[in-house]
Amino acid sequence: MTPAARLAAAIEVVADMETRHRPVAGALKDWGLSHRFAGSKDRAAIGNIVYDTLRWRSSSAWAMGEESPRALVLGMAGRHWGMDGARLAALIDGVPHAPELLTGTERERIDTADLSTAPGHVRADIPEWLAPHFERSFGDAWIAEGVALALRPPLDLRVNRLKADRDKVMKSLGKLGAAETTFAPDGLRIAATEKDGRHPNVQVEPAFQRGLFEIQDEGSQLAALMVGAKPGEQVLDLCAGAGGKTLALAAAMENKGQILATDSDRTRLAPIFDRLKRAGTRNGQVRPAGDSLDDLDGKMDAVLIDAPCTGTGTWRRRPDAKWRLSERNLADRIAEQSALLTAAVRYLKPGGRLVYVTCSMMPDENDDRIAAFVAATEGMTPVDPKTAVERSLGAELGPRLVAASRLTAHGVMMTPATTGTDGFFVSVLERTG
Numbered sequence: 001m002t003p004a005a006r007l008a009a010a011i012e013v014v015a016d017m018e019t020r021h022r023p024v025a026g027a028l029k030d031w032g033l034s035h036r037f038a039g040s041k042d043r044a045a046i047g048n049i050v051y052d053t054l055r056w057r058s059s060s061a062w063a064m065g066e067e068s069p070r071a072l073v074l075g076m077a078g079r080h081w082g083m084d085g086a087r088l089a090a091l092i093d094g095v096p097h098a099p100e101l102l103t104g105t106e107r108e109r110i111d112t113a114d115l116s117t118a119p120g121h122v123r124a125d126i127p128e129w130l131a132p133h134f135e136r137s138f139g140d141a142w143i144a145e146g147v148a149l150a151l152r153p154p155l156d157l158r159v160n161r162l163k164a165d166r167d168k169v170m171k172s173l174g175k176l177g178a179a180e181t182t183f184a185p186d187g188l189r190i191a192a193t194e195k196d197g198r199h200p201n202v203q204v205e206p207a208f209q210r211g212l213f214e215i216q217d218e219g220s221q222l223a224a225l226m227v228g229a230k231p232g233e234q235v236l237d238l239c240a241g242a243g244g245k246t247l248a249l250a251a252a253m254e255n256k257g258q259i260l261a262t263d264s265d266r267t268r269l270a271p272i273f274d275r276l277k278r279a280g281t282r283n284g285q286v287r288p289a290g291d292s293l294d295d296l297d298g299k300m301d302a303v304l305i306d307a308p309c310t311g312t313g314t315w316r317r318r319p320d321a322k323w324r325l326s327e328r329n330l331a332d333r334i335a336e337q338s339a340l341l342t343a344a345v346r347y348l349k350p351g352g353r354l355v356y357v358t359c360s361m362m363p364d365e366n367d368d369r370i371a372a373f374v375a376a377t378e379g380m381t382p383v384d385p386k387t388a389v390e391r392s393l394g395a396e397l398g399p400r401l402v403a404a405s406r407l408t409a410h411g412v413m414m415t416p417a418t419t420g421t422d423g424f425f426v427s428v429l430e431r432t433g
């Protein structure tokens with residue numbers, strides 16, 4: 001397919017998403033099924049255009065003066081794929097299956113796009129109703145945080161210390177351009193792609209099949225390390241999902257002690273069994289959804305709540321989600337978070353640590369939840385965030401992360417703009433009563 005035909009296809013996919021309220025992955029898959037002539041390179045390139053269109057939806061609509069799928073795609077291509085009006089017009093002109101020729105107004109708008117007078121939420125490319133939440137989280141930096149959250153993400157890997165060391169895996173993945181992460185001691189990073197580029201499918205690498213590394217954002221790796229899990233401890237991962245953090249905890253515990261993993265959703269939990277096996281984990285015990293955990297009362301050195309949340313911190317990877325999020329979703333997640341915090345306390349030993357994590361950028365799901373929980377609960381004391389980071393990450397890494405991240409009243413906030421990770425909030429509390 002020509003670049004122009006790919007643009008036309010992306011416009012079709014965005015239109016399909018809007019008219020049928022289809023999630024982006026479904027709309028792209030449907031398009032592929034009904035256009036079987038398109039090769040994998042074409043499909044990947046169209047996917048990139050569609051995802052980039054969703055990233056910068058609001059600012060492109062502002063620049064183009066309208067919100068049609070065509071305006072969103074052309075506006076994005078003009079502002080982010082380095083095409084001015086003349087180049088776009090030349091790309092399209094006379095090419096079969098291309099979008100219609102650019103109008104004079106479209107060319108002019110692409111060439112003179114200026115966001116300096118746009119409202120903050122447009123410059124930040126976030127929904128308008130979220131602007132006050134971002135402002136409360138980040139003060140004057142809230143627009144810069146939104147801008148960084150709209151960029152493409154890198155691909156981060158966590159080397160599995162139970163089976164390998166970072167240098168060895170980095171060498172074996174050298175051809176993929178994997179380099180050491182800035183903070184996470186076991187992390188490797190493959191830089192974000194540009195334009196037509198796509199990340200390699202690392203899951204086909206022999207090193208992945210042998211369990212030498214996992215795919216995990218650097219922020220998620222650091223959040224797992226902040227549990228401070230030590231060999232020999234008893235640790236409960238209460239919202240384990242597919243086990244991303246469970247595996248990181250098992251590695252930190254050097255296969256000694258016990259990590260118990262559960263989740264209320266059987267389907268999400270299902271992949272954990274194979275993943276634990278592939279990683280060579282021997283100290284993991286999975287408690288199926290709905291199982292009683294009564295036998296764990298008062299026995300845990302640490303409980304991790306990797307809470308269900310709005311996922312605002314992962315919008316680089318799921319730009320469609322930002323336009324779907326509703327106030328109702330936020331309220332539902334807040335209720336679940338409060339219930340989980342309350343439910344977790346009984347499992348902790350005296351002196352045990354409760355580690356609360358979200359991948360949200362919103363204070364409502366972060367500091368506010370901890371403040372409300374502490375006010376309503378006897379005997380749970382937040383650890384000063386700087387102390388919590390330095391204690392869990394050590395004398396070299398701890399201060400570096402403190403300097404780069406944003407400390408809040410009760411936790412630490414990592415973001416694309418500050419630490420170059422997905423957005424994560426981590427708060428550590430101790431059972432003191």
Ligand SMILES: C[S@@+](CC[C@H](N)C(=O)[O-])C[C@H]1O[C@@H](n2cnc3c(N)ncnc32)[C@H](O)[C@@H]1O
Nearest residue numbers: 239240241243244245263264265268306307308
């Ligand atoms: C952020 S995800 C967990 C991701 C996972 N820990 C990882 O690192 O890959 C949150 C999880 O919480 C689970 N969850 C929601 N409510 C729950 C509850 N009341 N009890 C246990 N798990 C719950 C969801 O099913 C979801 O898998």
